[in-house]
Amino acid sequence: MMWKKLFAWLDERLGLNDLYKATLDRPEPKGNWWNTLGSASLFLFLLQGATGIFLSVYYTPSPDHAYDSIQYIMNGVAFGWLIRGIHHWGASLMVLVVFIHMLRVFVTASYKYPRELTWLIGVGLLLCTLGMGFTGYLLPWDQKAYWATTVATSIAGSVPWVGPFILRVLRGGTDLSALTLSRFFAAHIWMLPAVLTGLIGVHLYLIIKHGESEFPGRDD
Amino acid sequence: MKEEQKKKVHEKYKIALQKGERFWPDSIYKDLLVSLGIFILLILLATFIGVPGEPKADPSDSTFVPKPEWYFLFLFKFLAVYGQIPLLGKIEWIATAVIPGLVILFLFALPLIDRNPFRHYSRRTMGLSIMGVFVVSMIVLTTISGVPAISGNSGMSTMTLLQFMTGLVIPILAYIIIVGSSFLAKRSRPLASRLQKWTAVAASVLMAIVAVVVVAIAPKTTPAAEVQQANTLSEQIALGQDLYSINCAECHGSDGEGGIIQGVAGLDGFNMKTIHSQDEMYTRSDQTLKDIISYGQPDLGMNPFGKAYGGGLSTTEIDSLVAFMRYSWDDRAEMPAGAISSIPTLNPGEVPSWDVHIQPLVKRYCASCHQAGKQNNNYIMTSYNEMINTGDNAPLVTAGDPESLLLKLINGQEGLDPITGKVIRQMPPTKLLDPQYVDMLTRWVMAGMPQTAEQASTLEVVPMPGTAVDLTGDPTAGLTVFEAQCAKCHGENGIQGIENPGSDDGTVPSLNPIDPEIKGADLKSFITNLDIYIQNGSTPGGDSPKLTMPSFGTQGILTQQQIADVIAYVMSLNK
Known part of the structure; x- marks a missing residue:
C-alpha cells in the first residue's frame, strides 16, 4: 500500500509510467544475440567512464608525475591495479565490440531507411572510440606511449596543406611535451567523453524512435 | 526512396513487431547477460594478465621501436606495405590521409551511396563481398604486422613481394572484380552475385594463405636485445x-x-x-x-x-x-641482500672459463678502457674472440704461455711494443688487480683459455708458481725448513730419497743433484719449476705410488717466504 502510494506520487511528478512505456515496454522484432552488441558497447562506455573517474583521482597529467602516479595506482592504492586493469582491457574490448557491432549493422543492412542517421552517428561513435584509444594510450607516459604517439602524430602531420597545423594542434608545439600530455588528457577525459555522451544520447533516441531493426528475410 | 517503398518498409516492420517480443523482459536479459559476461572477462584479464609494465618515457632514447595499440596495427602495416610501392610509395600522404579519409567518408555516406532497396544478403553480394575482403585484409595486415616489411637488401625481396600481395594487390584486384562484375548484373543477376561471392571467398582464402606463409618464413626475430629493465x-x-x-x-x-x-x-x-x-x-x-x-x-x-x-x-x-x-x-643506505653480482671465486681444482669468471672480471676492471673507441692500442676485451685476437700487439694472450704480454702487464711488469718499441705500462694503470684475480686470469691463460664452463671442466688444472718466486730466499732459513718438512722423504741434504713402492722410479727423487729438466736453462726457470712443485705438490708416475708430495703452498703448510727460503736452499745444493 505504502509503496503504491509512493510510486503514484512519484509517477504523477516524474512520469515514470510513460518513461517505462517509452524505453522498456517496447515491442521488438524477434531478438537475436547479435543484437546485444550495441548494449554491450554502451555498458563498456559506462564501465570505462566509472573506472576512468576513479583513475583520475590519483592520476597527474604532467610528464614529471604521470608515470609515478600510475605506479602508485598500481602498487599503492587499494584495488588500483584492478581498476586500471579493467580500464586497460576495457578499452581494447570496447574498440572490438563497437567494430563488430558496426559489421553486424552492415551485414543486416540496418543502416537503410529509416535508420540512415542512426548509422551516421554510429560511425561518429566508432571514430570517437578510436580517438579515446589514441588519446588514452599516451597518458601512462611510458616509452611505448611516448614513441607511439610521436609516430602517430607525425603521421597526422603528413597530411598535405593542413598537416603541420594538425601536428601543432595535437602536440601543442613542434615536439611532444607537457602540453601534448595535458591536451591528450583534456581530450580523453572531457572533450571526447562529452561528444560521445551526446552522440550516444541521439543514437539511443533514434533507436527508440525507429525501433530495433528486424533481421532481413528472403523478400526484403 | 519512393513513398510507396517507404510504406512497404513500415508495413513489413509492423508485421515483424507483431510476431516479435517485448524489449522488457524478453530481450533485455540477453543484453544484461552479455554485459555481465564482459564484466567478468575484464576482471579476469585485469587479475591474471594485468597491465604489462613499461619503462618511463625517455625522450632522449630514440632507439625505442614504437608500436601502436593492437587495433591500429593494421593501419601501421598498411603504411609500411604501401611505402614499398615504387614511386607512388614515396607520396606518403596518399596512404596517411587520402585513403583513410576516403574509407571514413565512405562509411559516413554509406546510406546515401547504397541505393539498393533490398536488405537480404542474397541481393547485396557486392557490398558484403567488398566489406568481407576489407575486414579480412585488416585481419591479415594485423597478423603480419610483426614481420618487417623490408628484409635488408634493396629491391623487392620475396618477403616484401608476398606482403605486398596479401596486403595490397589481392584485395585491390578483388575489389575491381567485385565492382566490375556488378555490370554483369544487368544481363544475369545470379551470375554476377555468384562471381562476387566467390571472388571474395577466393581472395580471402588466398590472403590468409599468403599471410600464413609470410609469418612462417619470417626470420625468427630473437627477442630483440631487450633493453635491460631492472624491476627490483x-x-x-x-x-x-x-x-x-x-x-x-x-x-x-x-x-x-x-x-x-x-x-x-x-x-x-x-x-x-x-x-x-x-x-x-x-x-x-x-x-x-x-x-x-x-x-x-x-x-x-x-x-x-x-x-x-x-x-x-x-x-x-x-x-x-x-x-x-x-x-x-653511502653508509646510510643498506645494500639489499644478494644485490651485487660478484665475480665468482674459483673452487679448488676448478679451471676458470670466460663465461663464468673472466667475462665478469674483465667487464668490471678492464672494459671501461678496452672497448671500441677508447685509447687502448686497439685491444678490445668485450667478447671472448676480441680478448684473444685483437690489439696492435696481438696476440696479447697465448694459451699456456706464462710470458703472454697480458700476464706480464697485470703482474705489474712493463712490456715493450715490438713494433714501435714503446713501453707499455702495467695494467690496470692506476691500481693492480687483487692478487686472486691476477691468479684467476693466469690460471685461465695457462689452462688453455676455455670459453664455456663445459670446456673448462674438461681441462686439467695447470700447476702454477706462487708469489714466492718474487721473494728473496735465505738458504740458511731454508735448511731449517728443509730438515723439518722435506728431509724425511728426500733425505738429508736431499742426497738420497727414500723408497717409494708403486712409483715408476721406485724412490723419491733426489734433489742433490736434481733432475736437469727441473734445473732448466736459466736461474729463473729453475726457480719457477721448483716453486710449481712446492706450491702444488706432485704425484709421481706409476700405478699406485705410496708416497705423494703434498701441496705446501696451496694448502698453506708453508708460507711463501718459507717456500722462497727452501728454493734458495735447494738451489744452493745445485750450484
Whole structure:
C-alpha cells in the first residue's frame, strides 16, 4: 500500500509510467544475440567512464608525475591495479565490440531507411572510440606511449596543406611535451567523453524512435 | 526512396513487431547477460594478465621501436606495405590521409551511396563481398604486422613481394572484380552475385594463405636485445654496477677511488678525487648525482653521459647507476641482500672459463678502457674472440704461455711494443688487480683459455708458481725448513730419497743433484719449476705410488717466504 502510494506520487511528478512505456515496454522484432552488441558497447562506455573517474583521482597529467602516479595506482592504492586493469582491457574490448557491432549493422543492412542517421552517428561513435584509444594510450607516459604517439602524430602531420597545423594542434608545439600530455588528457577525459555522451544520447533516441531493426528475410 | 517503398518498409516492420517480443523482459536479459559476461572477462584479464609494465618515457632514447595499440596495427602495416610501392610509395600522404579519409567518408555516406532497396544478403553480394575482403585484409595486415616489411637488401625481396600481395594487390584486384562484375548484373543477376561471392571467398582464402606463409618464413626475430629493465632494487644495483664499470671506471677507478688518470685522452695525469667518500655521498642528493652524470662537468673534463646531451645513457640507466653508487658507497643506505653480482671465486681444482669468471672480471676492471673507441692500442676485451685476437700487439694472450704480454702487464711488469718499441705500462694503470684475480686470469691463460664452463671442466688444472718466486730466499732459513718438512722423504741434504713402492722410479727423487729438466736453462726457470712443485705438490708416475708430495703452498703448510727460503736452499745444493 505504502509503496503504491509512493510510486503514484512519484509517477504523477516524474512520469515514470510513460518513461517505462517509452524505453522498456517496447515491442521488438524477434531478438537475436547479435543484437546485444550495441548494449554491450554502451555498458563498456559506462564501465570505462566509472573506472576512468576513479583513475583520475590519483592520476597527474604532467610528464614529471604521470608515470609515478600510475605506479602508485598500481602498487599503492587499494584495488588500483584492478581498476586500471579493467580500464586497460576495457578499452581494447570496447574498440572490438563497437567494430563488430558496426559489421553486424552492415551485414543486416540496418543502416537503410529509416535508420540512415542512426548509422551516421554510429560511425561518429566508432571514430570517437578510436580517438579515446589514441588519446588514452599516451597518458601512462611510458616509452611505448611516448614513441607511439610521436609516430602517430607525425603521421597526422603528413597530411598535405593542413598537416603541420594538425601536428601543432595535437602536440601543442613542434615536439611532444607537457602540453601534448595535458591536451591528450583534456581530450580523453572531457572533450571526447562529452561528444560521445551526446552522440550516444541521439543514437539511443533514434533507436527508440525507429525501433530495433528486424533481421532481413528472403523478400526484403 | 519512393513513398510507396517507404510504406512497404513500415508495413513489413509492423508485421515483424507483431510476431516479435517485448524489449522488457524478453530481450533485455540477453543484453544484461552479455554485459555481465564482459564484466567478468575484464576482471579476469585485469587479475591474471594485468597491465604489462613499461619503462618511463625517455625522450632522449630514440632507439625505442614504437608500436601502436593492437587495433591500429593494421593501419601501421598498411603504411609500411604501401611505402614499398615504387614511386607512388614515396607520396606518403596518399596512404596517411587520402585513403583513410576516403574509407571514413565512405562509411559516413554509406546510406546515401547504397541505393539498393533490398536488405537480404542474397541481393547485396557486392557490398558484403567488398566489406568481407576489407575486414579480412585488416585481419591479415594485423597478423603480419610483426614481420618487417623490408628484409635488408634493396629491391623487392620475396618477403616484401608476398606482403605486398596479401596486403595490397589481392584485395585491390578483388575489389575491381567485385565492382566490375556488378555490370554483369544487368544481363544475369545470379551470375554476377555468384562471381562476387566467390571472388571474395577466393581472395580471402588466398590472403590468409599468403599471410600464413609470410609469418612462417619470417626470420625468427630473437627477442630483440631487450633493453635491460631492472624491476627490483637488486637488479637495478647490479645493472648500475655494470654500467659503472664500463662508463666510469677508467677515470674514477673500479670502485670510485679515483687516482692519477692514465691513458684517457685529454685527462692523462689528472689526479681524480675520490668519489665514494662519505663527504661526497652525504653532500650530493640522488638528483644531483643524476644531473652531474647526465650533463657532465665540462669544465672539469667530464663528458655528458645523458642521451639528451650527447652521451650514451638513458634516464633509466642513469637511475640505476646512481642506485649502485648510493647503495655501495653511502653508509646510510643498506645494500639489499644478494644485490651485487660478484665475480665468482674459483673452487679448488676448478679451471676458470670466460663465461663464468673472466667475462665478469674483465667487464668490471678492464672494459671501461678496452672497448671500441677508447685509447687502448686497439685491444678490445668485450667478447671472448676480441680478448684473444685483437690489439696492435696481438696476440696479447697465448694459451699456456706464462710470458703472454697480458700476464706480464697485470703482474705489474712493463712490456715493450715490438713494433714501435714503446713501453707499455702495467695494467690496470692506476691500481693492480687483487692478487686472486691476477691468479684467476693466469690460471685461465695457462689452462688453455676455455670459453664455456663445459670446456673448462674438461681441462686439467695447470700447476702454477706462487708469489714466492718474487721473494728473496735465505738458504740458511731454508735448511731449517728443509730438515723439518722435506728431509724425511728426500733425505738429508736431499742426497738420497727414500723408497717409494708403486712409483715408476721406485724412490723419491733426489734433489742433490736434481733432475736437469727441473734445473732448466736459466736461474729463473729453475726457480719457477721448483716453486710449481712446492706450491702444488706432485704425484709421481706409476700405478699406485705410496708416497705423494703434498701441496705446501696451496694448502698453506708453508708460507711463501718459507717456500722462497727452501728454493734458495735447494738451489744452493745445485750450484
